[in-house]
Amino acid sequence: xxxxxxxxxxxxxxxxxxxxxxxxxxxxxxxxxxxxxxxxxxxxxxxxxxxxxxxxxxxxxxxxxxxxxxxxxxxxxxxxxxxxxxxxxxxxxxxxxxxxxxxxxxxxxxx
Amino acid sequence: xxxxxxxxxxxxxxxxxxxxxxxxxxxxxxxxxxxxxxxxxxxxxxxxxxxxxxxxxxxxxxxxxxxxxxxxxxxxxxxxxxxxxxxxxxxxxxxxxxxxxxxxxxxxxxxxxxxxxx
Numbered sequence: 211x212x213x214x215x216x217x218x219x220x221x222x223x224x225x226x227x228x229x230x231x232x233x234x235x236x237x238x239x240x241x242x243x244x245x246x247x248x249x250x251x252x253x254x255x256x257x258x259x260x261x262x263x264x265x266x267x268x269x270x271x272x273x274x275x276x277x278x279x280x281x282x283x284x285x286x287x288x289x290x291x292x293x294x295x296x297x298x299x300x301x302x303x304x305x306x307x308x309x310x311x312x313x314x315x316x317x318x319x320x321x
Numbered sequence: 322x323x324x325x326x327x328x329x330x331x332x333x334x335x336x337x338x339x340x341x342x343x344x345x346x347x348x349x350x351x352x353x354x355x356x357x358x359x360x361x362x363x364x365x366x367x368x369x370x371x372x373x374x375x376x377x378x379x380x381x382x383x384x385x386x387x388x389x390x391x392x393x394x395x396x397x398x399x400x401x402x403x404x405x406x407x408x409x410x411x412x413x414x415x416x417x418x419x420x421x422x423x424x425x426x427x428x429x430x431x432x433x434x435x436x437x438x439x
Contacts, residue, residue, distance in 0.1 A: 218362070246430075253325075253414050253430035254365070298364060307353065307418045307428060313364040 213237050216299055216312030225321055229286040233299035233312045236280065240301040240310070243275050245284045248296045248314065257297075258284065289319045323349045323419045327431035334405055335439055341401045342434045344371075344415030350395035351417035355428070356388075359412040371398040371415075405438040412436075 216233045223229055231245075242261050246254035258273040260266045266273045274283040282301075286293055299312040324347040334340050344354055352373045357365040369390055370378040377390035389401040402409055414433040 216364075251412070251433065251435065253327075253416075253432045255430065256427060259427065308355070308367060308370065309428065311364040311366075316362075 213310050214299065214301055214312045217315055218313050220316040220318060222318045222320060223289055225289060225291060225319055227289050227319070229284075229289050229293070229317060229319075231284040231286075231297050231299075231315050231317070233282050233301075234280055235282070235301055237301075237303075237310075238277075238280070239303045241304050242302040243273070243282050244300040244302070244309070245271075245273055246298045246300055246311075248298060250295075254298055289317075291319050291321060294318045323347070323417075323429045325415065325417050325429045325431040327413075327415060327434050329434060330432060331435045331437075333437045333439060336406055337404055339401055339403045340405055340436060341399055342413055342415075342436075344398045344400070344417070344431055346396045346417045346429075349417075349419050351398075351419070352395060354392060354398040354415055354417045356390065356398075356400050357414045357416065359414060359433075361412075365414060368400075371400075373398075402436065405436070407438045410436055410438045 214235045244259040245257045248254040263275050263277045270287045272285040296314040296316045298314040300309040302309045326345045328343045354371040356368045359365045368383045371390045371392040373392045379385045392398040416428045416430045418428045
């Protein structure tokens with residue numbers, strides 16, 4: 211079993227839709243939860259990070275963490291074609307800053 | 322946010338040659354940098370942790386003699402792929418955490434280097 215599981219997609223949605231992206235994990239030592247966006251042939255860029263259960267909102271993005279279920283989500287409201295990218299969850303234990311990434315979900319937002 | 326650059330962005334080399342990839346933190350100092358490899362449609366796999374002034378720490382299964390890492394200054398780490406073979410063709414990405422007061426240090430990623438070995 212992988213430490214972090216993420217559906218690779220692809221996920222295709224119409225413009226304006228609410229997108230839900232999810233990861234599950236097995237290691238309870240993970241304390242930091244990040245979402246990165248990666249465009250094709252580019253490095254990942256950090257979208258959201260949180261370290262506690264609950265919701266964190268930033269503009270159209272909401273990160274949700276449920277430590278008891280070992281489940282994290284990223285919601286994108288009013289999705290735009292420019293949101294088309296691969297979204298990677300990344301988890302860290304804090305020590306040494308090492309991150310464990312999910313496989314990434316490829317998202318396509320269509321006009 | 323902080324900027325991390327990589328050079329070159331794209332390189333093609335012949336089998337058996339060595340290739341050096343540079344990772345620079347442009348506006349902050351990084352005592353630690355991370356090197357990842359990403360195959361098409363797959364996630365980032367951590368290869369090694371580069372430590373300024375000391376030896377790199379390699380992940381299990383990564384050959385330290387094949388992937389040489391040098392972190393000679395607080396803003397530069399280099400990854401040299403020695404005696405490259407076609408199976409080394411991949412997208413290599415570095416990242417650097419920016420130190421701060423929080424226990425979690427945000428990592429900034431470089432744009433990646435695409436290596437193709439013929």
